[in-house]
Amino acid sequence: MSDKNLDFSYTTVPTICPYCGTGCGMLLEVIGGKISGVLPMKGHPVSDGCLCLKGWTAHEFVSSPDRLARALVGKDGDFKEVGYTEAVALVADAMRETVENHGPDSCAFVASARCTNEENYLMSKLARFAVGTNNIDHCARL
Amino acid sequence: MSIREKARQLFAEGVDGVLAFKRTDGVCIPHLFTKTEVEEICKDVPADQRYPVAGIVRRIFLSGLAGKIGVVARGCDERALIELGKQGQIDFDLLSIIGVACSEEQARYCECSKPYPSRIDVGSRFEGISVSEKVRAVESMEGDERLAYWLAQFASCLKCMGCRNICPVCYCVECSLEDENLVRRGSVPPDWPVFHLLRAVDMASRCIDCGLCEESCPSGIPLRTLYKKATEIVKELFDYEPGADMTQRSPLGTIGDQSELPGGAFEA
Amino acid sequence: MTNSIGELSDADVILLTGSNTSEQHPVIAGKILDAVRKGAKLLIFDPRIIHLTSFAHMHLRQKPGTDIVWINALMKVIIDEDLLDREFVNSRTEGFEELSRSLENYSLERAAEICGIEASDLREAARIFAMADKASIVYCMGITQHVFGTRNVLALANLALLTGNVGRLSTGVNPLRGQNNVQGACDVGALPNVLTGYQKVDDDVARGNFESAYGKKLPSKPGLTLIEIMNACLEGKIKFLYIMGENPMITEPDLKHVEEALSAVDFLVVQDIFLTETARLAHVVLPGSCWAEKDGTFTNTERRVQRIRKAIDPPGDARLDWQIICDIAKAFGSDYFEYSSAEEIFDEIAKLTPSYSGMSYQRLSTQGLQWPCPSVDHPGTVYLHETGFARGKGLFSVVEYDPESQKLEEHYPFVLMTGRVGFQYHSGTMSRRSRALAREVPEAYVEISPQDAARLGISDRDKVKVVSPNGELTVRAFVTERVRPGEIFIPFHFSEAPANILINSRELDPQSKITSMKFCPARIEKA
Numbered sequence: 001m002s003d004k005n006l007d008f009s010y011t012t013v014p015t016i017c018p019y020c021g022t023g024c025g026m027l028l029e030v031i032g033g034k035i036s037g038v039l040p041m042k043g044h045p046v047s048d049g050c051l052c053l054k055g056w057t058a059h060e061f062v063s064s065p066d067r068l069a070r071a072l073v074g075k076d077g078d079f080k081e082v083g084y085t086e087a088v089a090l091v092a093d094a095m096r097e098t099v100e101n102h103g104p105d106s107c108a109f110v111a112s113a114r115c116t117n118e119e120n121y122l123m124s125k126l127a128r129f130a131v132g133t134n135n136i137d138h139c140a141r142l
Numbered sequence: 143m144s145i146r147e148k149a150r151q152l153f154a155e156g157v158d159g160v161l162a163f164k165r166t167d168g169v170c171i172p173h174l175f176t177k178t179e180v181e182e183i184c185k186d187v188p189a190d191q192r193y194p195v196a197g198i199v200r201r202i203f204l205s206g207l208a209g210k211i212g213v214v215a216r217g218c219d220e221r222a223l224i225e226l227g228k229q230g231q232i233d234f235d236l237l238s239i240i241g242v243a244c245s246e247e248q249a250r251y252c253e254c255s256k257p258y259p260s261r262i263d264v265g266s267r268f269e270g271i272s273v274s275e276k277v278r279a280v281e282s283m284e285g286d287e288r289l290a291y292w293l294a295q296f297a298s299c300l301k302c303m304g305c306r307n308i309c310p311v312c313y314c315v316e317c318s319l320e321d322e323n324l325v326r327r328g329s330v331p332p333d334w335p336v337f338h339l340l341r342a343v344d345m346a347s348r349c350i351d352c353g354l355c356e357e358s359c360p361s362g363i364p365l366r367t368l369y370k371k372a373t374e375i376v377k378e379l380f381d382y383e384p385g386a387d388m389t390q391r392s393p394l395g396t397i398g399d400q401s402e403l404p405g406g407a408f409e410a
Numbered sequence: 411m412t413n414s415i416g417e418l419s420d421a422d423v424i425l426l427t428g429s430n431t432s433e434q435h436p437v438i439a440g441k442i443l444d445a446v447r448k449g450a451k452l453l454i455f456d457p458r459i460i461h462l463t464s465f466a467h468m469h470l471r472q473k474p475g476t477d478i479v480w481i482n483a484l485m486k487v488i489i490d491e492d493l494l495d496r497e498f499v500n501s502r503t504e505g506f507e508e509l510s511r512s513l514e515n516y517s518l519e520r521a522a523e524i525c526g527i528e529a530s531d532l533r534e535a536a537r538i539f540a541m542a543d544k545a546s547i548v549y550c551m552g553i554t555q556h557v558f559g560t561r562n563v564l565a566l567a568n569l570a571l572l573t574g575n576v577g578r579l580s581t582g583v584n585p586l587r588g589q590n591n592v593q594g595a596c597d598v599g600a601l602p603n604v605l606t607g608y609q610k611v612d613d614d615v616a617r618g619n620f621e622s623a624y625g626k627k628l629p630s631k632p633g634l635t636l637i638e639i640m641n642a643c644l645e646g647k648i649k650f651l652y653i654m655g656e657n658p659m660i661t662e663p664d665l666k667h668v669e670e671a672l673s674a675v676d677f678l679v680v681q682d683i684f685l686t687e688t689a690r691l692a693h694v695v696l697p698g699s700c701w702a703e704k705d706g707t708f709t710n711t712e713r714r715v716q717r718i719r720k721a722i723d724p725p726g727d728a729r730l731d732w733q734i735i736c737d738i739a740k741a742f743g744s745d746y747f748e749y750s751s752a753e754e755i756f757d758e759i760a761k762l763t764p765s766y767s768g769m770s771y772q773r774l775s776t777q778g779l780q781w782p783c784p785s786v787d788h789p790g791t792v793y794l795h796e797t798g799f800a801r802g803k804g805l806f807s808v809v810e811y812d813p814e815s816q817k818l819e820e821h822y823p824f825v826l827m828t829g830r831v832g833f834q835y836h837s838g839t840m841s842r843r844s845r846a847l848a849r850e851v852p853e854a855y856v857e858i859s860p861q862d863a864a865r866l867g868i869s870d871r872d873k874v875k876v877v878s879p880n881g882e883l884t885v886r887a888f889v890t891e892r893v894r895p896g897e898i899f900i901p902f903h904f905s906e907a908p909a910n911i912l913i914n915s916r917e918l919d920p921q922s923k924i925t926s927m928k929f930c931p932a933r934i935e936k937a
Contacts, residue, residue: 021587023710069726116706134633
């Protein structure tokens, strides 16, 4: 490519809609490293080239200026930004102290119907294996 | 010639990228290939996995690419590119087309009257279908029956906006389908027939008959049949075909003293 | 779903209840419309008028909370008129005699009186359903979100068993899952009583497999459900709470209670992509990533495990959610949280989960695989129960209607139903940040019938106050024929008018621990 277009690229990435449980196939259009749009995936076993308006616009929230880009520590809605590693240490310390002082069942974990199977599995592993409690659920009923 | 050979030739002539298809995990996805990626270009253009190539070209240019690109295009894709070029949406001179002729089977499925681009690099030419059986079938209905047929179709609309979103020649920043004075917000189905007729009127002088709208409709509304008829009317009245060549101007875009309707001349 | 989405197109009859499919699952609504165009009869049991009712052969409007009555009445007609599938009932089921006896009380006349559907309509619907070769039952939250939600589902399962509509193409009992991966989160054990693949934590053999894989004893006592966790927080029993990618401050019933509970814990961690209403209460907020930024799998409502692929990087310091969990586990001092990719985690799931054990990223490709998929050469399962049920024979459950469940309270003459609209999604954190979606339905409203509106002097777009024994909120009135007199509907997506503030969480379904979100006593006042 000529110099002026060195960073230029267009590609599409096959994935699944993040909204409802239908699981429609979609392609994310990526221009120069940014998501620019959505195309319905042709030949998908569920949706075969169709989407609803939510699917068609699923990329719009991704680049919202409201996205969290830093870890926050705070109380009563007053937050200050902290480094990621520091935030992780704070969480692990609090978890350890709670288990030591009150037992594993004083901890609870809420996984997510929005996250992947892999992430939900790890949340369950964190609760059951690392901490030692079965207090794990998500909003399956809503 | 194969798509890859032609792409190599275009890179040698100085294009900066080639928009074609890439096979990955059993599907074909649109991708802008660089010179070093030529071997990954899908050898054929998959019949059942068509994408709005011209719309993608428009978005690529819109995002700031200043170079030249090659693009794998069927007959309908080329018509869309011409239409976008005429309407100032893309610079047609920056494009080199790798022309792909559609198979007879594809042409029959589409009832396409011109299933090949102006120059064919890949595939062999099948002459096309001059009369759409689907349009004739709807036309053969009595007036009331035909109205009932379309109203029932429109009533099934789920307002996904897929017909507009996938359309390679739809590009308005402000879309009349989002004008609250014309179409109420938030209701399923959207107000009909106004929603669908607004689009049909828009398509009458623009539709290049790719049929992607109908393929993306979850309700299975026969939009292609509707727009084929709309463009037929424009062809009859004005002898105008969207996307046919760069010189013809859209009669609906240029109502003036040059345009005549059967009832008499319009004054500018 | 026992069956698959695509099969709906070929059903002869579709019984749809408690699902506004066109708005909540539009692409599935497309399959239903396809079936109707091909001649299928669509029977809709729903108190509200929805988009699909104009395509229905019959729209039967039951009074909210009376589902068991109409379902039992259909079955009684089917048995009385000998329209049941005797061969299926004899060879594949047990408990028919008990079921049959229990239906004695559900005469058409009594049923019609309770559920508000004409006796003749109930009879006709029963005949249409029973005489179909392939009848498919499709339902959603309108069935499950009741304190008797589990019994509603069992009643529908009875109906399918009675007519032999199980274990064949285009039949079955088919719940539509509301969230992209609610099926998967359940499948991989994000539930208090089961490990992956619904292996019970108190089953020593199943737990033993995990214990030998992890090299450590696991707790065997089932844990607390979400609503129980909230209660335990208030009681001081839960001191540390870690919430990933959920916003209970909008989606849970009884929001005041939720806020008190979340404020009561010593340490609240929220991991999300936005500073949600829930995250605002946290001690530590961790920046997670969205679906476009990660590799992984989602499992859809028809049990299809599908791959999602990373398209871009997450913003700033945000991390992949699975990496955050691993980082915390490692900082906590736990082994076995070293993964280099999502694929490696998936392989571990497959190893521990019989229904996923034949799956790999390579096999999932872009078409996915439907569980159960027990071996690497297994093609996946399009529909369940072809030859048998997990327990052997299908068991009819005796399901009785409890008139108490339909009682309104004094001063609250309306039945409030909460739900969704097609252009918004759950707590709105994603959909309200979409320009195209926000313009369609920007704010909350309450649907009220023209008769009630006239009687109360309310005009369309007026601001009104909706009051329940649990709380109140102010929204605009949407005067519409969609709801009948005495019934109102509010979508719950909007944080400035959160419908869940009105819902109580004291009475729960004994099995599913869900509260009643489709039957809340309420009144309306001019604001």
